Amino acid sequence: MPNAPTAKGRATRARIVEGAAEVLREQGVAFTTLDDIRGRTGTSKSQLFHYFPAGKDELLLAVARFEADRVLKDQQPHLGRLDSWESWRQWRDVVVERYERQGDRCPLGSLFLQVGRDRPGARAIVTGLMRQWQEQLARGMRALQANGLVSSALDVERTAAALLAGIQGGVTIMMSTGDSTHLRAALDTGIEHLRGTAG
Amino acid sequence: MPNAPTAKGRATRARIVEGAAEVLREQGVAFTTLDDIRGRTGTSKSQLFHYFPAGKDELLLAVARFEADRVLKDQQPHLGRLDSWESWRQWRDVVVERYERQGDRCPLGSLFLQVGRDRPGARAIVTGLMRQWQEQLARGMRALQANGLVSSALDVERTAAALLAGIQGGVTIMMSTGDSTHLRAALDTGIEHLRGTAG
DNA sequence: CCTTTTCTGGACTTGCAGGTCCATTTTCCG
DNA sequence: CGGAAAATGGACCTGCAAGTCCAGAAAAGG
Known part of the structure; x- marks a missing residue:
């Protein structure tokens, strides 16, 4: 249509x-x-x-797509070039800054509660976003491996999944408390974990 | 009243x-x-x-309190005794199991979107829950330090905050995708990070 | 007991937000 | 141009869910 x-x-x-x-x-x-x-x-x-x-739901879904697009766009170009410690640091700063500016509103999270997760298309938006996000993190980690900055024994997929979870949780907590401490902690600890496996 | x-x-x-x-x-x-x-x-x-x-909002707030209580209760007694690697593993299993059973519904998260975060009392429920949760994780990490299983140089508060964020994010992602991979990754990577500082 | 408070049932009101409809204007395209 | 399709304005309808009210039953308690 x-x-x-x-x-x-x-x-x-x-x-x-x-x-x-x-x-x-x-x-x-x-x-x-x-x-x-x-x-x-x-x-x-x-x-x-x-x-x-189809009314309100259809509109909300369109907004969800719009917001999901922004999430990754706002992290570029840093998210696409995570091949040095310096680039990871820059990306980290951008993420913190982006979500602190966003304040305590979670456009995406709340949209799905209203629309209903089961609705065709709703789930796909989130899963697609998460997949791409995690993919780019994983690619960055592999770049570090290629440059000999991170152990080649690192389970990249799992570590990327964990980092993504940390970011999500940090944002979630910030929504409720207004405090970005957890987001920063998740990012810094995640990167530190990578550094810890150096070699 | x-x-x-x-x-x-x-x-x-x-x-x-x-x-x-x-x-x-x-x-x-x-x-x-x-x-x-x-x-x-x-x-x-x-x-x-x-x-x-006060109507629906007051009821929802009461339910939120009720659910918040359950969150920590469901993790006991493990969460209270995180003094060995074995106890951390048991706790991890309980958390995974609890949230997998809960499925893709997030009682707490959604409640606040409806009530409005600003409402007096609403924020306090979440912040209180997070504070207690993080406190118990931190206590567990200090217990590991006391037993010489983890470096005394570890920044306990920050690491606990990061782990908590990982759990939150893992749960959040599971709500949307129905998949507990991220929750497991966050827990496992978090504990692995502790192990990595061993000594 | 008898009085007072608490608790319960359910009919009723009301406002509002989603959704419908159709008349009118603007744009497209041959 | 001129007819068709798209875009727009806004009045109107309607159902539903929150909230009100009052009468009556059950408990408290002296």
């Missing part, structure tokens, strides 16, 4: 998704109505349903 | 909280109505508002 044949249509659709993302970040999904989104994006009810015929 | 002077009253209140917790686990907070809870607990609307005058 190609839902925006014209350029104007595509622009409006994009405006809705971006505006909705803003509102959802500010208010949280549980407290956001279609009217809020309508107001923010300067659109009418019929436009919302024109571009998202 | 002592909200249950009589024994019967206290029993009813407890029945409501426990029943609500069940329903919320099964359906998710976004899809649960007071009528669902009423049905499950065999109560009437007036009872719900008799015991939770």
Whole structure:
């Protein structure tokens, strides 16, 4: 269902998704109505349903995709070039800075609770994001191995999975407490663990 | 506001909280109505508002407290006696088993999205839980230090924070993907990290 | 017992948010 | 141009779920 044949249509659709993302970040999904989104994006009810015929859920899913894209984009180009200790450090700083700026709102996490995880497509967004993220971490670790900075005996996949979990948890905890200590601890301890296997 | 002077009253209140917790686990907070809870607990609307005058939010908060208590209780007695590698392993198994059994529902996480983090009391529940959890992990690490199993140079607080973050993230990811790989990776890598500093 | 408080049942109200509809305007394209 | 398709505005409908109310049953307790 190609839902925006014209350029104007595509622009409006994009405006809705971006505006909705803003509102959802500010208010949280549980407290956001279609009217809020309508107001923010300067659109009418019929436009919302024109571009998202299945209603709110479809819109929320589109926003989830939009937010998921940002997550990895915001970490580039560092995440793509994790081949030295210095690049890992830079990436670490970017991640901390990004999530501290985001504050205590979790756009993605909350979206799925509202939509329902089982909904076709919902799960795929998260699993896809996690897979790509972990892949890039793993690639970075292999780059370190190739440069002789990390033991070749390291179980890269598992270590990458653990680091990713640490980041997720650090962010989760920050959402609840407003404190980034755990995120920093997870990143620093994770990198330190890599350094510990040096050789 | 002592909200249950009589024994019967206290029993009813407890029945409501426990029943609500069940329903919320099964359906998710976004899809649960007071009528669902009423049905499950065999109560009437007036009872719900008799015991939770502020309405749904107050009830959800009570459920959150109830669930938060369970989290640590379910990890005992292992979490309280982390003084040998064997005890750490047992604890690890219990955590994995507990969350795998819980499946892909996150009672606590979702509750706060609905209630709103800012609500007085909401944040305190999570921060308190995290503080206690991390404290017990840190105590376990110090016990390992005391037994000469782990380097005394280890930054216990930071390592405990990182491990806690890993667990949280592992659980979070499992909620979305249904797969406990990350949780296991976080636990195993965390413990391995401790072992790595041995001496 | 008799009074007072607590507890319970369930009908009723109400506001709101999601969703529908259709008239009108704008854009597309031959 | 001119007709078709897309885009837009906004009034309207509707169902549902939170919350109210009051009457009546059960317990407390002197």
